[in-house]
Amino acid sequence: MTETLTGAQITVRLLERQGIRIVTGYPGGAILPIYDALGQSTAIRHVLARHEQGAGFIAQGMARATGQPAVCLASSGPGATNLLTAIADAKLDSIPLVAITGQVPRAMIGTDAFQEVDTYGLSIPITKHNFLVSSVEELLTVIPRAFQIAASGRPGPVLIDIPKDVQAQAIEVSEWPAPGQATPAPTAATEAIAAAAAMINAAQRPLLYLGGGVVHSGAARLAVDLAEKANLPTVMTLMALGAMPVDHPLSLGMLGMHGARYTNLALDECDLLIAVGARFDDRATGKVAQFCRHAQIIHIDIDPAELDKIKTAHIGITADVGQALAALLPAVNENARQIWVDRIHALQAEFPFHMPDAEQPLSHFGLIRTVAACLDNEAIIATDVGQHQMWVAQAYPLRRPRQWLTSGGLGTMGFGVPAAIGAALAEPERTVVCFTGDGSILMNIQELVTAAEQNVNLKIVLMNNAVLGLVHQQQTLFYGERLFASQFQAMPDFIMVAKGCGIAAVDLDQAANPCAALMEAIARPGPCLIHASIDAEQKVYPMVPPGAANHEMIGH
Amino acid sequence: MNAIHRNEQQALARAVLEINVNNHPGVMSHVVGLFSRRAYNVEGILCLPLGNGQHSRIWLLVNEDGRLPQMIKQLEKLEDVITVRRHGADHAVFSQLEAFFQA
Known part of the structure; x- marks a missing residue:
């Protein structure tokens, strides 16, 4: 059936077909056609934020809780600039977000029109990809593609800037594109998996280092299985907390600047670091040259640009970490690793994490x-x-x-x-x-x-x-x-x-x-x-001072 | 004094990147933005459309730097970048243009 629809109606229909049921945003002049169409949608509920940055983070909260791309809307100019912080935040934490902004009509772009700002230019460095839609027909490819890009590989934010006249223009639509879905991720090379397994099997003091990619990939269960099978003590980045229960016997909790002393000391002693969906962030590594200075490194990440970016890996594997862990699991030997596990327990006993006044509910x-x-x-x-x-x-x-x-x-x-x-x-x-x-x-x-x-x-x-x-x-x-x-x-x-x-x-x-x-x-x-x-004199301890190595922590 | 000819020094220290991209108004910003935001100077840029104009080829002359492999990976991540090839500074594309750049 052929329908005559405006760009705004097409946009809303594509969001509905994408399975979006909640969007959040803040209206304004340049996005009013889309708001008008959205008001007619029975499938999508709009949550009105009270600031565009709030809308951006509400959408992020939806995406972080579900793992699915979430949508936020804002108008041109200040609406778009107010969204930027939430978009940049999504970029750094690899959160799938689709931000749709209104833009002044095409004929007015570049004239310093009211509420005109170069949203496309502003968003280049903080998005995974961005679009300035130049015709109403383009919406039919751009919107599904935005969702595909946001969800594929290493997830991230995508911005779609839609001029007001594109929203208002009507065309006949006879066929709808398929909703944008994540494309299949690269799979790990068999030889690399075999080499990594051999390295793990040969290691005396291996440590598993889980990052946010484990959460994004839905690979937490596999990571725990691997740790348990080979008795790998496990550290997590801030982004990965919960991937392994922090009170699991093999968990050493969070590493880095405010990790427990025993955690960072264990890293300092390990002879093999297995980094999975982690990017060697400076708050995790401390002084990089000193980080895991005795260790060989296996690095598994879906983003090839993360391999060798901060630390050169002995084995670098570009793959969805879930797929790589599933391949690694049967190739890794069961191993009680008693000496290393005992050493970890000794570190935990000697350098415990202190939680002063934990029984006082107002501490x-x-x-x-x-x-x-x-x-x-x-x-x-x-x-x-x-x-x-x-x-x-x-x-x-x-x-x-x-x-x-x-x-x-x-x-x-x-x-x-x-x-x-x-x-x-x-x-x-x-x-x-x-x-x-x-x-x-x-x-x-x-x-x-x-x-x-x-x-x-x-x-x-x-x-x-x-x-x-x-x-x-x-x-x-x-x-x-x-x-x-x-x-x-x-x-x-x-x-x-x-x-x-x-x-x-x-x-x-x-x-x-x-x-x-x-x-x-x-x-x-x-x-x-x-x-x-609470008491203003309390500090976050232990702490790696800026520029210091992780084993040089201060505070108890 | 170890007299290395100016061109020879450039040849040692520079690389040429050949980047095939989709041809639309934002692509150049995406490509050069990767360099500018890392304070990595681009010494030369040349770009023309290919065939029917759907694609373009960007040639960049850049300084050799420890960051260049990472830059190439970042270029390859861009949605509008189709391929990236790295050449030595002796590639003809920029040297043939020297006549247009006499002071």
Whole structure:
């Protein structure tokens, strides 16, 4: 059947055919034709954010929780520029996102028209790919292709900039393209797998190093199977937390700047590092020349550009890590590896991770552990960026891939609340907790209104120390205690702010029984802000000082 | 003094990249952006469409640098890049143009 449809209607129809059921965004002049068409859609629900950056992170939260590409919309000019931070964040953490922006009409491009900005040019370095649509016909290829690119290989954000006149122009459509799907990933070369297996079988002190790619690939189970079969002690990057339950006997938790001392010391002793879907980020490696200095390296990644980028691998394998792990598993020998496992246990006993005051619910670790005690593994844990993020990464018993949503590569304050809203929208049956700080929450505080409007099952745990904790910590440790611009002189009453935005709020500082108040707040459906004051003098320890090697950690 | 002729020195220190791309307005930005954002200077650029104009070929003259293998991998990741070939600085494409670049 041939239909006459506008570019806007075609766009919405293609999103429907793509299986998109929720989009988030913020309207404005140059995207109004699409909003008009979207308003007629019965299949797609639009979630109105209160800032385009919030929309970008809501979409990211949906994508991170489900693994499927999610969609955000914004208008031209400031709408598009406000989206950029969320897009850049998605690029660095390899999150599949399709951002659709309105643009001024084609005839006005390049004239400094009202709300005109070079969205295409601005988004080149922060997207996996981007499009400026130059005709309505192009939409039929560009939109499915955008989803294909976002989901294929190493996932990432794709931006589609659509001029307003392209949205408004009508054409006859007789045939619809297939929805864009991930293309098959490269498979590992058999010889490389055999060589890697031989290397693992011969190693005395091997370590498995899991990155976010394990989560993206859905390969967490295979990674744990491999670790168990060959008794490989396992470290995880910030992005991979939960790929192996952090309390698994072989888990050494997070490596790097704020990893446990025994974790980084084990890395320093290993003779073989098996990097799987990890990119040797500087916060993970510390001083690169000293990282795993006695080890040979097997590096498996879906992105060939990651191999040999930071560390030269002895065996580099370009493949979907799930496929590579499945191939590796039968080729690797069972091995008790008793000497190495005993050595790991000795390191853990000698250099344990300290969690001071963990039994006090109003201490930083105590609060995190108490929240964990109120929840099971089905909950989703999001964070903002700062000290609270590192403490949660260190102390929360993450046990499931996609349980953990955090801004790793870009480290974006303001990520937490909107990303958690997105996760709650995508998976409404789960409880979503967002740990945040008094600095981070203010960066996207307006999204509390969105949380109220959508009535999402979101518990925001605000760890308030009235300072920018990581800045305060670095100024204290490395800048002669010259605290500058890191202490807030004025502090909003967050309880009143939350209530003013229409969500429930609980102040644990005022609670007669903080544990009971916390439990009750978490159990009550709907959005809630849980406020707790914490001590500004607490540091994230241990810590690898900037520029130091990982084994040169400070703090206990 | 170890007198190496200027051209010889260039020949040692430079590489020529031959990049086949889709021909549309954003491609050049994508390609050169990879270099500029790494503060990696592009010494020469030449680009013309191929055949029916669907594809173009970009020739880049760049300094040899430890980062060049990574640059080539990044180029290969671009959606609009079809192939990348690396040549030595003695490739004729730029030397034949010297007449157009007399000061």
